[in-house]
Amino acid sequence: MNRFLKSSGFKLFVIILSALIAGSVISVVSKSGSSPLNKAVSVVFGPASRLAGSLSSGFRNMPVSFRSSTYYKKQAEELKKEVDSLREQLVDYEDIVHQNEFYKEFLDLKEEHSDYKFTKAAIVGRDAADRFSSFTLSKGSSSGIAVNNPVIYGKYVVGTVSSVTPTRCVVKTLLNPGINVSAYEIRTGEVSYVTTTAEYSKQNLCVMPGLSPSTAVTAGGLVCTAGISGIYPADLIIGSVDDIVDATADISASAIIKPGVDFSQLTDVFIITGFDGQAK
Amino acid sequence: MMAKRILQNKTFIRRLCLAAAVLLFSILQNTPGLFPEIAGIRAMPLIPLVTAAAMYERDIAGMLYGLFAGALWDVFASGNSFNAIYFLIIGYVCGILINTVMRSNFATHLLLTAGAALIYNTGYWLWHYVFTGCDMKFYSLMRYYIPGTVYTLILSPLVFFLVMTLERKLRD
Known part of the structure; x- marks a missing residue:
């Protein structure tokens, strides 16, 4: 037990744990709701989560399409491509409509409350x-x-x-x-x-x-x-x-x-x- | 020359791959729509990943992986350093248990993951439901947190074999 308590692993564990608890106390005192470690990690790895968020919304907006297999004839493939293209255009259009609605409501609010x-x-x-x-x-x-x-x-x-x-x-x-x-x-x-x-x-x-x-x-x-x-x-x-x-x-x-x-x-x-x- | 030597060091590559896995799992777990939910129940694949990493890399590296995973999770959560502290402890305890009383195999990984997921979910539930006086405490526990533990456990063999493969391929 004594050897365990004196091991470098345990000392490192106690030091990190104390630092984390101190960080939590700092976050409560500073009223930011996030510790210094949290802030550092969010700055360093923020772009990765932003990229994942974009990917996620990309997946959600992806039109469902059934690509060609060996028994599809050439004409069917071409029609499929055309349908896909139109679907993509539709998704883009819906995105624009959604964005317009979003900004329109925001604009109304902005005009009503200039403060x-x-x-x-x-x-x-x-x-x-x-x-x-x-x-x-x-x-x-x-x-x-x-x-x-x-x-x-x-x-x-x-x-x-x-x-x-x-x-x-x-x-x-x-x-x-x-x-x-x-x-x-x-x-x-x-x-x-x-x-x-x-x-x-x-x-x-x-x-x-x-x-x-x-x-x-x-x-x-x-x-x-x-x-x-x-x-x-x-x-x-x-x-x-x-x-x-x-x-x-x-x-x-x-x-x-x-x-x-x-x-x-x-x-x-x-x-x-x-x-x-x-x-x- | 120096960079070439570092890139030929399998331990360095292996640990880098594990860190990348922690980052990837953190993003998969906490980005809406990237990881499947079953009837509103969410998996926490970071838990089996940290226990597996700690089992293979032992206490010091295990706690550092835990700290990294928890700190990443805290970016998405509103609770100071709750996850960082929790995963630091899990990583260290798993490493120590494998060092002293347990063997490193699939059965112990399942056991450690079950314990870690259960402690996390009940701890979270106690903190956010019981101590705050929220209603439907037991419903939430039985509807979301216990099934979440089971869902996490179902994923653990996949995570274990992923880490095991990485460790076997990149062991010096």
């Missing part, structure tokens, strides 16, 4: 162990992104930045039970907050608890950010009311909210790095 500062980022990864739709973006603190910056898609809220390195940041979406957003229903003006539970998260839903028992909020109502905490600007769309249910613990009612965007389909998002009234 917003934006950064566009692509989704390049996700934690294999996470079940709440968190994802990693291709931009970090070198692009002005900080922890708690809101992440949006068009006028819709996606989530907040939870940790940041110089070239990467991790986003927790509205489907994470740890996220709370102050919110109001636009027709009735009832103010509460939007969060979720593991059960609702599984169904891609959020919940707005603490409504009065006789709430006038009904299914189909639109829920927006109230901007109370200073993390999210006011009036971004969270989603629509799917149902009203009674709370299990008290007499209040809760609205079940369907987020405005399908987080699993996102490929690009915008991060709001600054706005009037942002909490410092």
Whole structure:
């Protein structure tokens, strides 16, 4: 045992472990949510994950094609090639339409709120162990992104930045039970907050608890950010009311909210790095 | 001359290949759409890779591979250095166990991977569900994390034979 404790391997193990724990403490103190090692690794290996992200979206966009085999006649092959070419054109067209829609919504928001500062980022990864739709973006603190910056898609809220390195940041979406957003229903003006539970998260839903028992909020109502905490600007769309249910613990009612965007389909998002009234 | 000597050193090439495998597996595992999910269940091929590398390369190299794998995983995760610390320990412990009480073969790899995957998944579940007071704790454990451990185990023979082939071909 004594020999084991004095071995160079054990000493190295203890030194590295201590350094990692110290790094974690530094990240908590600095409120960046990422340790110095994490920052260094993300800078060095960032391009590799960006390349993988591009490959992944390339695979998803690839048209399904059945190439020629020995029994295909020449004419059939030529037709196939033509179909493939048209499919590729269609994919390119759909990409352009998607990009146009993305930028159009962004432009509307930009025109309405000139105080917003934006950064566009692509989704390049996700934690294999996470079940709440968190994802990693291709931009970090070198692009002005900080922890708690809101992440949006068009006028819709996606989530907040939870940790940041110089070239990467991790986003927790509205489907994470740890996220709370102050919110109001636009027709009735009832103010509460939007969060979720593991059960609702599984169904891609959020919940707005603490409504009065006789709430006038009904299914189909639109829920927006109230901007109370200073993390999210006011009036971004969270989603629509799917149902009203009674709370299990008290007499209040809760609205079940369907987020405005399908987080699993996102490929690009915008991060709001600054706005009037942002909490410092 | 120096570069030529380094490139002829099989140990260097082997360790470089293992590091490249760690990088590749990390990207495959954490990039959406690159690795198949089965009914929402995700595999963690980095776990069998680190245990296999530690079994063949022993404690010091094993912990360094673990540190590398964990640090890469942390880039995609929101939890400080949780993965780096976890994989550092796994790499070191696997190397020490093979040095002292276990033989390096497929059965021990399966055993070590099962233990490592189970510890990772239950640890993650405890940290993110139990300690945070999240609902549906046991559902999530049984629906995602235990099947995730099984899925990882199913992949482990493939990973083990990949590392074994690399080690046999590039052993001095």
